Amino acid sequence: MADQTAEVIIIGGGITGTSAAYQLARRGQRVILLEKRFIAAGGTGRTGGIIRQHYSNETTIRMALHSLKVWRDFDAVVGGDVGWRRTGALVTVDQRDLEGLKANIALQRQVGVQVDFLDAAAVREVAPYLNVEDIGGAAYEPEAGCADGSMAANSFAARARDLGARVLQGVTVTAVTTAHGRITGVETDQGSFSAPVVVNAAGPWGARLAATVGFDVPVEPSRHQISVFHQPAGALPTGHPVILDFVQGFYLRPETGALSLVGSIEASEAANQVDPDGFDEHVDMDFNLDMANRTEHRLPLMGAAQVGKGWAGLYDVSLDWHPIMGRMPGLEGFICVFGWSGSGFKMGPVVGEMIADLATGERRCPIDPHPFRFERFAEGDLVRGQYAYSIIG
Numbered sequence: 001m002a003d004q005t006a007e008v009i010i011i012g013g014g015i016t017g018t019s020a021a022y023q024l025a026r027r028g029q030r031v032i033l034l035e036k037r038f039i040a041a042g043g044t045g046r047t048g049g050i051i052r053q054h055y056s057n058e059t060t061i062r063m064a065l066h067s068l069k070v071w072r073d074f075d076a077v078v079g080g081d082v083g084w085r086r087t088g089a090l091v092t093v094d095q096r097d098l099e100g101l102k103a104n105i106a107l108q109r110q111v112g113v114q115v116d117f118l119d120a121a122a123v124r125e126v127a128p129y130l131n132v133e134d135i136g137g138a139a140y141e142p143e144a145g146c147a148d149g150s151m152a153a154n155s156f157a158a159r160a161r162d163l164g165a166r167v168l169q170g171v172t173v174t175a176v177t178t179a180h181g182r183i184t185g186v187e188t189d190q191g192s193f194s195a196p197v198v199v200n201a202a203g204p205w206g207a208r209l210a211a212t213v214g215f216d217v218p219v220e221p222s223r224h225q226i227s228v229f230h231q232p233a234g235a236l237p238t239g240h241p242v243i244l245d246f247v248q249g250f251y252l253r254p255e256t257g258a259l260s261l262v263g264s265i266e267a268s269e270a271a272n273q274v275d276p277d278g279f280d281e282h283v284d285m286d287f288n289l290d291m292a293n294r295t296e297h298r299l300p301l302m303g304a305a306q307v308g309k310g311w312a313g314l315y316d317v318s319l320d321w322h323p324i325m326g327r328m329p330g331l332e333g334f335i336c337v338f339g340w341s342g343s344g345f346k347m348g349p350v351v352g353e354m355i356a357d358l359a360t361g362e363r364r365c366p367i368d369p370h371p372f373r374f375e376r377f378a379e380g381d382l383v384r385g386q387y388a389y390s391i392i393g
């Protein structure tokens with residue numbers, strides 16, 4: 001039997017776990033990644049793949065910017081194809097939210113994000129196909145883009161393997177093992193694995209796993225749908241900007257083959273709680289209809305779009321819509337990184353670095369994960385942005 005000991009065991013082969021495996025392998029750590037199904041089987045394989053810097057607190061803006069620099073040059077920095085396409089992004093708000101938007105833009109610019117405020121007339125110059133009648137203004141981020149979740153996680157996993165990590169698919173972790181207040185490894189359906197450090201990157205399953213060793217992490221899996229629309233001929237230019245529309249409460253990104261992927265950005269998404277091992281993975285017809293109406297309002301030429309297949313995936317929504325990332329108190333060697341609340345894909349590159357810092361104790365990443373510690377819930381020190389839009393961070 002192959003050696004089942006490592007310095008770090010990672011549970012979960014999504015973008016979080018594979019990026020961590022890559023970064024830890026780069027640092028010479030002996031890593032085993034255990035994935036119960038296949039790479040990108042969870043939220044990562046269902047992601048909308050939008051990569052924007054539009055956040056409303058400094059730490060998340062810095063994380064998104066740090067990651068963008070990797071996404072746009074992935075092959076040179078990491079190696080492999082992630083399907084990156086630069087499209088730009090427009091974040092639209094109504095009059096009521098204008099001051100908040102401007103404050104966010106100022107903060108983003110301070111951190112180094114390339115972003116401009118556009119009034120409704122200027123929005124029409126960037127995107128003449130938009131109805132701007134109910135728009136107060138927009139943030140325009142020309143550097144934003146999209147990538148493919150499955151390609152990205154598989155690229156990180158492949159590079160991790162090249163550097164010596166063992167990436168095992170079809171292995172389910174059934175328990176985290178401990179002795180005398182320390183991690184000793186994990187039990188799986190294929191035997192036990194030992195390591196002094198275990199990273200729980202199990203996304204929507206993460207809270208369940210943490211509960212087996214006594215942690216009550218306020219993260220719930222919720223179902224999130226994406227509608228796929230076939231654009232009518234000539235309705236939208238190829239590679240048009242991603243639209244994040246806070247007035248109508250939806251996002252739309254361009255996909256190859258003249259497709260548009262459309263989802264909701266309403267905080268009520270958190271209410272769709274489901275069992276992560278048994279939920280409807282198809283899109284609902286009434287959801288398609290709802291998204292079609294919102295899309296047609298903002299992009300009238302999309303009124304003639306045809307409905308494609310669509311799908312549903314899982315968000316892991318935390319109490320404050322921000323992840324839990326840190327060493328867990330009272331159990332040496334246990335690191336939790338989940339609860340991305342629907343926006344963790346874009347953060348993949350930086351998160352691998354932050355996890356590697358947590359696992360090795362050696363700080364190389366410029367961003368400190370302290371705000372995301374589990375203890376913040378008990379301390380009442382939740383992570384909040386300046387926006388009312390909890391879902392966007």
Ligand SMILES: Cc1cc2nc3c(=O)[nH]c(=O)nc-3n(C[C@H](O)[C@H](O)[C@H](O)COP(=O)(O)OP(=O)(O)OC[C@H]3O[C@@H](n4cnc5c(N)ncnc54)[C@H](O)[C@@H]3O)c2cc1C
Pocket residue numbers: 011012013014015016017034035036037038039040041042043044045046047048049050051149171172173174201202203204205209224225226263312313314315337338340341342343344345346347
């Ligand atoms: C429809 C949809 C649209 C989205 N759009 C965007 C977007 O546009 N931009 C963005 O940044 N983010 C977006 N997100 C969010 C983003 O995709 C997720 O936050 C991110 O992919 C989560 O990655 P992860 O690796 O933390 O978790 P996951 O990808 O869920 O990976 C967890 C993995 O753990 C495995 N696992 C679970 N339990 C066990 C076990 N016991 N043993 C072994 N393995 C286990 C699972 O099989 C799974 O593969 C979207 C998500 C969805 C669902």
